[in-house]
Amino acid sequence: MGQIIASIDSPPETSVRDPRTGASVRLWLYGLAVLVMVMVAVGGATRLTGSGLSITEWKPVTGAIPPLSDAGWAAEFEKYRASSQYQNLNRGMALGEFKVIYWWEWSHRQLGRFLGFYFFLPLVWFWWRGNVSSRLALTLVGIGALGGLQAMVGWIMVASGLEPGMTAVAPIKLMLHLVIASMILAAIVWVAAGLRAGEGRAMPVSPGLARAAVALVALILVQIALGGLVAGSRAGWTYNTWPLMDGHLVPPAAMLFSGQPWIENFADNPILVQFNHRLVAYLLVAAALWHAYATRRTEGGAMRAGAVAGLTLAQAGLGIVTLLLVVPLWAGLAHQLLAMVLLMVATHHARLCRAA
Structure with missing residues (x-):
């Protein structure tokens, strides 16, 4: 995290053109931090409800669309029924019960997609408008890349729980997934607080x-x-x-x-x-x-x-x-x-x- 945030320790007046745009960028970043917190909370609920292995495939684009028919739900349920978690822990689960855990995991992934849009679209807008310097923009792109890594680690974590004989994800991979999310949150807050410091209030x-x-x-x-x-x-x-x-x-x-x-x-x-x-x-x-x-x-x-x-x-x-x-x-x-x-x-x- 230190390498990501070190680049913004220079005087923040080079990062934004005036206090008004600085306030807008800071508000966007704090909103992003809140979204990351919500993402972590939904991830925690997914874990505590045993929902994390309910979706057995990683489809970054088409996976945004949930089952829309009885046949679609039956197909998703059949994939889950082939998992060791179902065979060893949830054998006999009804389709209605499966839908509950499916929606938790789907919501977690969907929130991740929304968070990505919330991050990159305003960043492009602020950068194009000249509201952020190239240096700050590149720092934020680095945080965005860390977010992409987080998504991949999330799937690697889920895949570890889908291996034969596994009924839950590997603890080390769960830890890594949580730590990267925490580093992203800390980096965003560090950047936002740095902009506040640049306005002479620190x-x-x-x-x-x-x-x-x-x-x-x-x-x-x-x-x-x-x-x-x-x-x-x-x-x-x-x-x-x-x-x-x-x-x-x-x-x-x-x-x-x-x-x-x-x-x-x-x-x-x-x-x-x-x-x-x-x-x-x-x-x-x-x-x-x-x-x-x-x-x-x-x-x-x-x-x-x-x-x-x-x-x-x-x-x-x-x-x-x-x-x-x-x-x-x-x-x-x-x-x-x-x-x-x-x-x-x-x-x-x-x-x-x-x-x-």
Whole structure:
């Protein structure tokens, strides 16, 4: 993400011609960020409802059209019935039940198509009108390319769940899909906040605190990645107590590294996956609280850092509730969505901290 966003750290007055067009570009970018958040939320619902493998083909163009007849629905259902997920988990599912999971996955893919149009059409318009510099436009094209990569990774992820014997997608690929989405979101917010900084509204802090704010964003991304592994390995459905795990504050090494080779435990062992997510959560809360305390006397930065710390505490609390309730749909979605909000706020704060 750093390479994508580094190119816009120069004075933003070269990126837009006047404050009015700058405000329009910024509004478009924040709208794009909201759409990415919605996309992540729908993706989370698709995962939690077990809908991600309901569409067994990747058709970027013709796949936008859902079945329009009984014969079309029967054909789609027959493709799903050939999958291991149906054979091993959903055998006997009725067509009406299939339609529910189909619409979740179709909506996720359709939203991705809409997001692509929302991104590229205004970008071409703003670039043609001269509202953005070539440098900023190329940076945005880079973010768009990352979006294209995200779509391909999404299909690779789904394909991993359609392999013989698989009833869910591979945890590593689910994690990668979520991390790329998070990087796209952070990059968009970084760009938008940079335009705001260029209008003279940012209040910079010391270089050390600015670096700490960026490090906090990086730590949030690490925690989101670990959350993706928790989701992929269904680690949240096990050891549903807190602060202990199976009566241990720190589970024995024999439990944490029970699989062979040992490196695979970090992705496939639900005990170690959940334990790592807990550890980084504690570290993230401590780092956010320290940063808020260290920034308390800076003008502007104190309020933003306080918001990051408050959201971090709320996210940790929601994570505990989600675990104790064994991941009900509403809690799982809220936990994932709040993670995106936290990432947005922390990225916005970090960018304004670096304003010259």
